[in-house]
Amino acid sequence: LAKTTQPISMDSYEGQEVNITCSHNNIATNDYITWYQQFPSQGPRFIIQGYKTKVTNEVASLFIPADRKSSTLSLPRVSLSDTAVYYCLVGAPLSGNTPLVFGKGTRLSVIA
Amino acid sequence: DGGITQSPKYLFRKEGQNVTLSCEQNLNHDAMYWYRQDPGQGLRLIYYSQIVNDFQKGDIAEGYSVSREKKESFPLTVTSAQKNPTAFYLCASSIDQGTYEQYFGPGTRLTVT
Numbered sequence: 028l029a030k031t032t033q034p035i036s037m038d039s040y041e042g043q044e045v046n047i048t049c050s051h052n053n054i055a056t057n058d059y060i061t062w063y064q065q066f067p068s069q070g071p072r073f074i075i076q077g078y079k080t081k082v083t084n085e086v087a088s089l090f091i092p093a094d095r096k097s098s099t100l101s102l103p104r105v106s107l108s109d110t111a112v113y114y115c116l117v118g119a120p121l122s123g124n125t126p127l128v129f130g131k132g133t134r135l136s137v138i139a
Numbered sequence: 140d141g142g143i144t145q146s147p148k149y150l151f152r153k154e155g156q157n158v159t160l161s162c163e164q165n166l167n168h169d170a171m172y173w174y175r176q177d178p179g180q181g182l183r184l185i186y187y188s189q190i191v192n193d194f195q196k197g198d199i200a201e202g203y204s205v206s207r208e209k210k211e212s213f214p215l216t217v218t219s220a221q222k223n224p225t226a227f228y229l230c231a232s233s234i235d236q237g238t239y240e241q242y243f244g245p246g247t248r249l250t251v252t
Contacts, residue, residue, distance in 0.1 A: 061239045070143075070229045070243025071182070114181065118239065127239060128198075129174070129182035 031115045036134040045102045047133050049115030052096050057119040060091060060098045065112045065132070074113075075100070102135075110137045142166065143244035145230050150249045152224075160215045160247045162230035171213040172231040172241065175199060182229060188213055189236045217249065224251045 032050040039045045051060070059078050063071040075082055077089040077098070088101040102109055114132040143164045152158045164171065170189050174182040184197030188207040202221025207213055213232075217224045227248050231241040 059239060068227070068246065068248070070231065070246055071241075072243070073240045076239060116239065127172075127182075127184070127241065131179070131181045 031117055031130055033113075033115050033130065033133045035131065036136070038136045038138060039105055040138050041106055042104050045105050045109070045135060045137075047100045047102075047113055047115075047135070048097055049100070049117075050097045051115070051117045054095050054117055055119065058095075058117050059119065060089065060095075061116045061118075061127075062087070062089065062100050063114040063116065063129070065114065066110075071114060071129070105135075105137045107137050107139060109135065111135060143230060143232055143242055145228075145244035145247050148245065148247060150247055152249070152251050154251055155219045156251075157219060158217050158224075158249065158251075160217065160228055160230075160249070162213045162215065162244060163211055164213075164230075164232045164242075164244075165211060166232055166242060167210070168232035168242070169210070169235045170233045171207065172233075173197075173203075173205065173213070173215045174229040174231065176227040176229060176246075185215065185228075187236075217251075224249060 061076040062074045064074050065071040075087050075089045079091050082089045090099045112132040112134050114129050146161045172187040173185040176182050183199050185203050186205040188194035191210050194205050194207050204216045229246045230244045233241045
C-alpha cells in the first residue's frame with residue numbers, strides 16, 4: 028500500500044475553509060484515495076473517496092492533481108463540530124489485498 | 140436502525156484473563172474488521188473477515204483470536220498472551236472487501252490491570 032504523509036495538526040477559525048493535504052508519492056495505478064473523520068472516543072466515519080480530478084459531496088471536496096502524488100481534502104466554512112482527526116488512506120479496494128491502513132491522521136482544531 | 144453495535148462500551152479485566160468483545164452488524168455486510176487504537180495513534184488492523192467461516196490476520200494479530208460463525212457477528216477475544224491489551228477497540232464492516240467505505244461501531248475501551 029502506498030504510504031501517506033499528512034500534517035500532524037492544523038488550527039482554523041470558524042467559518043474558514045480548511046484544506047488538508049496528503050502526500051502519496053508512491054501511489055499505484057489502481058489506488059484510490061479515501062478520507063475518514065474521527066471524533067474523540069468514536070469510530071472513524073467515511074467522508075469521501077476519489078481517483079482523479081475532483082470529487083464533491085455534501086460534506087467535503089477532494090482535489091487530486093493529474094500526477095495523483097498528492098490530494099487535498101477541502102472542508103468549506105468549518106464549525107466547531109468539525110474538530111476531529113482526519114485520515115488519508117490510499118489503496119486499491121478491488122485488488123483483494125490487505126485492507127485499509129490508517130496513519131496518525133491530521134488533528135484539526137476549529138477555534139471560535 | 141441499521142448499524143454496528145459493540146458491547147460493552149467500557150470493560151475492565153485483570154491481567155491474565157481472556158476477554159471477548161462483541162461486534163454485531165445488521166447491514167448485511169460481508170466483510171468485517173477489528174482495529175486497535177492507542178492514545179494519539181492511528182488504527183491498526185487486528186483481524187478481518189471477508190465471508191462467514193473465513194478470516195485473516197491483520198498487522199497485529201498476536202494475542203488475539205476471532206470467529207465468524209454468522210454473517211452478523213465477529214467477536215474478538217483478547218487472550219492473556221496479548222502483552223499490552225489496554226486500548227480502544229473498534230469493529231467495522233463493509234459491503235465487501237472491494238470497497239474502502241467502512242462503517243464503524245462506537246468502540247470498546249478495554250482496561251487491563
